[in-house]
Amino acid sequence: MEELIRRCEEIVRDVSFPTVRRxxxxxxxxxxxxYFPVYAPVEVIAAAGMLPVGLRGAGDRLEIxxxxxxxxxxxxxxxxxxxxxxxxxxxxxxxxxxxxSICDSARNLCFVLKRNFPELYVDFLHLPHNPESASSxxxxxxxxxxxxxxxxxxxxxxxxxxxxxEMIARYNENxxxxxxxxxxxxxEPHRIRAWELYVLVRAGDVLPVEEHTALLREAREGFARRxxxxxxSIRVILESAFCEQPPLGVIRLLEDAGCYIVxxxxxxxxxxxxxxxxVNGDPLQALAESYLDRxxxxxxxxxxxxxxxxxxxxxxRARRAQAVIFLIAKFCEPAYFDxxxxxxxxxxxxxxxxxxxxxxxxxxxxxxxxxxETFVESLLFD
Amino acid sequence: xxEYRGWIHQxxxxxxxxxxxxxxxxxxTGWPPAICLMISGNCVELLEAFGIVPIYPExxxxxxxxxxQSLEPILAAEELGYATDNCAYVKADIxxxxxxxTPSGGRLPRPTLVLCNFxxxxxxxxxxxxxxALLDAPLYVxxxxxxxxxxxxxxDIAYVVAQLKELVQRIEALTGVRFDLDRFREAVRCSQRVxxxxxxxxxxxxREPSPFDAYFDAITLMxxxxxxxxxxxxxxxxxxxxxxxxxxxxxxxxxxxxxxFRVVVEGPPPYPxxxxxxxxxxxxxxxxxxxxxxxxxxxxxxxxxxxxxxPFETVALHMLAHNLTNRNYLQRYDQIRRYVEDWRxxxxxxxxxxxxxxxxxxQGDMRDYLTKVLGVPTLYIESDxxxxxxxAEAQIRNRVDAFFEALERQKRAGRRMIxx
Numbered sequence: 001m002e003e004l005i006r007r008c009e010e011i012v013r014d015v016s017f018p019t020v021r022r023x024x025x026x027x028x029x030x031x032x033x034x035y036f037p038v039y040a041p042v043e044v045i046a047a048a049g050m051l052p053v054g055l056r057g058a059g060d061r062l063e064i065x066x067x068x069x070x071x072x073x074x075x076x077x078x079x080x081x082x083x084x085x086x087x088x089x090x091x092x093x094x095x096x097x098x099x100x101s102i103c104d105s106a107r108n109l110c111f112v113l114k115r116n117f118p119e120l121y122v123d124f125l126h127l128p129h130n131p132e133s134a135s136s137x138x139x140x141x142x143x144x145x146x147x148x149x150x151x152x153x154x155x156x157x158x159x160x161x162x163x164x165x166e167m168i169a170r171y172n173e174n175x176x177x178x179x180x181x182x183x184x185x186x187x188e189p190h191r192i193r194a195w196e197l198y199v200l201v202r203a204g205d206v207l208p209v210e211e212h213t214a215l216l217r218e219a220r221e222g223f224a225r226r227x228x229x230x231x232x233s234i235r236v237i238l239e240s241a242f243c244e245q246p247p248l249g250v251i252r253l254l255e256d257a258g259c260y261i262v263x264x265x266x267x268x269x270x271x272x273x274x275x276x277x278x279v280n281g282d283p284l285q286a287l288a289e290s291y292l293d294r295x296x297x298x299x300x301x302x303x304x305x306x307x308x309x310x311x312x313x314x315x316x317r318a319r320r321a322q323a324v325i326f327l328i329a330k331f332c333e334p335a336y337f338d339x340x341x342x343x344x345x346x347x348x349x350x351x352x353x354x355x356x357x358x359x360x361x362x363x364x365x366x367x368x369x370x371x372x373e374t375f376v377e378s379l380l381f382d
Numbered sequence: 383x384x385e386y387r388g389w390i391h392q393x394x395x396x397x398x399x400x401x402x403x404x405x406x407x408x409x410x411t412g413w414p415p416a417i418c419l420m421i422s423g424n425c426v427e428l429l430e431a432f433g434i435v436p437i438y439p440e441x442x443x444x445x446x447x448x449x450x451q452s453l454e455p456i457l458a459a460e461e462l463g464y465a466t467d468n469c470a471y472v473k474a475d476i477x478x479x480x481x482x483x484t485p486s487g488g489r490l491p492r493p494t495l496v497l498c499n500f501x502x503x504x505x506x507x508x509x510x511x512x513x514x515a516l517l518d519a520p521l522y523v524x525x526x527x528x529x530x531x532x533x534x535x536x537x538d539i540a541y542v543v544a545q546l547k548e549l550v551q552r553i554e555a556l557t558g559v560r561f562d563l564d565r566f567r568e569a570v571r572c573s574q575r576v577x578x579x580x581x582x583x584x585x586x587x588x589r590e591p592s593p594f595d596a597y598f599d600a601i602t603l604m605x606x607x608x609x610x611x612x613x614x615x616x617x618x619x620x621x622x623x624x625x626x627x628x629x630x631x632x633x634x635x636x637x638x639x640x641x642x643f644r645v646v647v648e649g650p651p652p653y654p655x656x657x658x659x660x661x662x663x664x665x666x667x668x669x670x671x672x673x674x675x676x677x678x679x680x681x682x683x684x685x686x687x688x689x690x691x692x693p694f695e696t697v698a699l700h701m702l703a704h705n706l707t708n709r710n711y712l713q714r715y716d717q718i719r720r721y722v723e724d725w726r727x728x729x730x731x732x733x734x735x736x737x738x739x740x741x742x743x744x745q746g747d748m749r750d751y752l753t754k755v756l757g758v759p760t761l762y763i764e765s766d767x768x769x770x771x772x773x774a775e776a777q778i779r780n781r782v783d784a785f786f787e788a789l790e791r792q793k794r795a796g797r798r799m800i801x802x
Contacts, residue, residue: 068746069746069750070744070746070747070750071743071744071746071747072734072742072743072745072746072764073734073736073764074467074736074739074742075739075742075743079743101504101528102504103504103739104502104503104504104505104738104739104740104743105739105743105744107502107504107528107710107711107740108711108739108740108743108744109743109744110710110711111710111711111712111744112711112744112747114712115712115715115747115751116747123530124528124530124710125530126527126528126530128525128527128541129500129507129523129525130500130523130524130525130545132522132523133525133544133545133548134544135540135541135544135545135548136525136541138537138540138541139527139537139538139540139541142535142537143527143537146535146537302500302507302511302523302525304511304514304521304523307511307515309515328465330467331467333467333468333469333504333505333508333739334504334508336464336465336467336468337464337468337472337505337508337509337512338508339463339465340462340463340464340512341511341512341515343463344463344515
C-alpha cells in the first residue's frame with residue numbers, strides 16, 4: 001500500500017512526464033493532449049485514441065527563468081511554470097494543449113503558448129457560464145463537436161460515437177471510485193490520509209484511465225486492510241486550491257497540525273460530475289448536458305441556480321465539518337473573489353474559517369504551520 | 383494645459399451629469415428602470431429599446447479614481463474580505479455601494495437587473511455575482527463565447543442571439559415594459575451612425591499632426607460613446623465632435639504645437655494619477671495616435687457597424703467579435719501592429735495594470751513580439767488603473783524619459799531602437 005502511494009507521489013512530482021512518454025512509446029501513432037485546469041471533456045480525447053493529461057504547472061520542480069519576463073508581476077505561479085515547462089522543452093511529449101474559460105490569466109496563457117509553440121495544437125474551449133439558458137446545451141454540444149473535429153484532424157481518423165460512449169463508461173467508473181473514496185475518507189479520515197488520497201487521485205492526471213482505475217481499486221483494498229486508530233483532530237474542508245496546487249508538504253502540514261481534511265477541491269477535475277454521465281444517446285449531448293446540470297460547484301463555473309457559496313455550506317453540513325480552511329494560490333483572482341461571499345455565508349452560519357495563501361513553489365511552511373496550529377487549538381479548546 | 387479643451391469637453395460633462403441625474407431620478411422614483419452592465423462589448427441598444435438607463439460600474443469606479451476618491455472605498459471593500467490582489471475597480475465599486483458614495487453625489491438606483499455581459503473578462507462574472515448578492519438583485523449572465531478563432535462561428539452567434547431574446551423576456555417580466563422592435567431598430571440605427579462618426583474621428587489621428595490624443599482625449603469621448611451611443615443625443619454629440627476635430631485638422635493643428643512623437647498605447651490609464659501620467663507624455667510632445675483601451679467597448683475603426691436590418695445579429699456580433707476584450711490575445715497583437723503601421727507610430731507604450739489580468743497577463747510576451755518580431759520600440763511600465771497605492775511616479779517618469787530620450791537619439795541617427 002505504502003509502495004503504491006509512493007509510486008503515485010513520484011509520478012505526480014515528475015515534470016518529465018514519464019508515464020506519458022511510456023504511453024507514447026507503447027503507442028507510436030498515439031498523441032498526448034494536455035489540458036490546463038480545471039475540467040476538460042477527456043472522454044472525447046480518449047475516444048480519439050489519444051492520452052488526455054491533466055497539466056498542473058511544475059510545482060516546486062522547476063526554477064522560473066524565462067516565464068517571468070513574459071508574464072510580469074501579480075500573475076499566479078501556475079501560469080508561469082506552465083509556460084516555463086514549454087520554454088524548457090518539458091512539453092515535448094505533448095501534441096496539444098487545451099484551455100477553457102476559467103480565468104483571464106489562463107486564457108491569455110493559451111494564446112501566448114500558441115504563439116511560442118506553433119507546432120503544438122493549442123485550443124480554447126468556451127465552457128458556458130449561463131446554464132439557466134436552454135441554448136447553452138446546444139452551444140456546448142457544438143463546442144464539443146468542434147473539438148472532436150480538431151482531434152480527428154490531428155489523429156487523421158474519425159472518432160466513432162460508440163467509442164466516446166465507451167470512454168464515458170470508463171471515466172464514469174473511474175469517477176465513481178473516486179467519489180466512493182471521498183465518501184469513505186469523510187467517514188474514516190484517520191484511515192485515508194488527505195495527502196495519500198490526493199496523490200492517488202492526482203496520478204490519474206497522467207495515467208490512462210484504465211490503469212488509474214486499477215490503481216484506485218488496489219488502493220481501496222489497501223486502505224481497507226489498514227490497522228488505524230482515530231486521532232484527535234478537527235474536521236475541516238479545504239477550499240480554493242482548484243487550479244494551482246499546493247506543495248504536498250502543505251497538505252501534510254495541515255494533517256499534522258490536527259486537521260482531518262474531510263473534503264477539498266484540489267483534484268476537482270477528476271471527479272467533476274456529481275453523478276454518472278449518461279452512456280445512452282448522443283454522447284456529446286450527454287457530456288454537454290452533464291457539464292451544465294451534473295457538475296460539482298466550482299469557482300470557475302457560474303451557476304446562479306445553485307450559487308457556490310450555498311454549495312460550500314451544503315458541503316460543510318454533509319461532511320459534518322467543523323471549519324473551512326481556504327487555501328488560496330497567490331494571485332488567484334477567482335479564489336480571492338469567491339472568498340468574500342464564502343466568508344459571508346460561513347459567518348452567517350457560525351462556521352469558523354481560516355484563510356491561508358500559498359504558492360506552488362514555496363518551500364518553507366513555518367508561518368503556515370503556526371497559523372494552522374493556532375486555528376486548530378482555538379477550536380479544540382473552545 | 384496641453385490638451386485641447388473645447389465644446390467636446392463641455393458637452394461631455396453635461397451629458398455625463400445628465401446621465402447621473404437620470405440615475406438619481408431612478409433611485410428616487412423607481413423610474414426609469416436601471417440595469418447594471420459592463421462596458422466591454424455592451425448591448426446598450428437593447429436597454430435603450432426599453433427606455434432603461436444603464437449603470438456602468440466601471441465608469442463609476444474610474445470617476446471616483448480620477449477625483450482621488452477611490453482609496454477609501456477600496457479599503458472598505460478590503461475590510462469586507464477582498465484581497466489586495468483583487469481588481470480594484472470591483473473593490474472601489476463595491477466599497478462605494480457600501481459607503482453610499484457616488485461620483486456625482488447623487489444616488490444610484492438598486493438595479494432592476496444585474497446584467498453581466500460576460501465578454502472576455504472573467505472578473506465581470508464575479509463582480510456581478512457580488513453586486514447581485516450584496517444588493518439582493520436578480521442576475522443574468524449573458525455568456526458570450528470567447529473568440530477562439532478568427533471569426534465567430536454560426537453556433538456562437540446563434541447562442542448569443544438566443545440569450546439576447548431570453549433577456550428581452552426577462553426585462554419585460556421585470557419592468558412590465560413591452561419590447562418594441564421598432565424602438566430597438568432605432569437604437570441600433572443611432573449606434574450605427576455614432577460608430578461611423580467615431581471611426582472617422584479615430585482615423586483623423588492618422589494625420590500628422592494628429593488633431594487629438596487617441597488615448598487621453600479618447601477617454602473623454604468614451605463616456606458618451608457607451609452611455610449615449612444608441613440615442614439621438616449621442617449622434618448629435620459625435621457629429622459636432624467630428625466637425626470640431628476635422629476643423630482642427632484642416633487648420634493643421636495638433637495636440638501640441640509641434641508633434642514630436644507618435645505612439646500607440648496599450649492598457650488602461652492610471653486614473654488616480656491621470657493628470658500626472660498625461661504630463662509625462664506631454665513634456666515630450668508625444669501624441670497617442672491609437673490605443674487599445676479605447677476599443678474595450680467596441681472596435682469600429684476597422685469597419686464593423688451595427689445594422690438596424692439585423693439588430694439582434696449585429697448586437698451579438700459586436701459582443702462576440704468587435705470589442706477588445708472578447709478577442710484573443712494574439713488578435714490584440716495584430717491590432718497594435720495595424721495601428722503602428724497604418725497610424726504611423728514611432729513606438730508602443732505598454733501600461734501594465736495590476737488590477738486587470740485580462741489586459742496585463744502576458745504583456746511581457748507582447749513586448750517580446752513587438753520588439754523582436756516587429757522591431758517596434760516599446761516601453762513597458764507598471765501601475766494600476768484604480769488603486770493609488772501602486773503608482774511610483776518618479777520611477778515611471780524616469781522610464782518614460784529614458785524611452786523618449788533614446789527614441790529621439792535613434793530618430794536623429796535614423797536608426798530604430800527597440801525596448802526600454
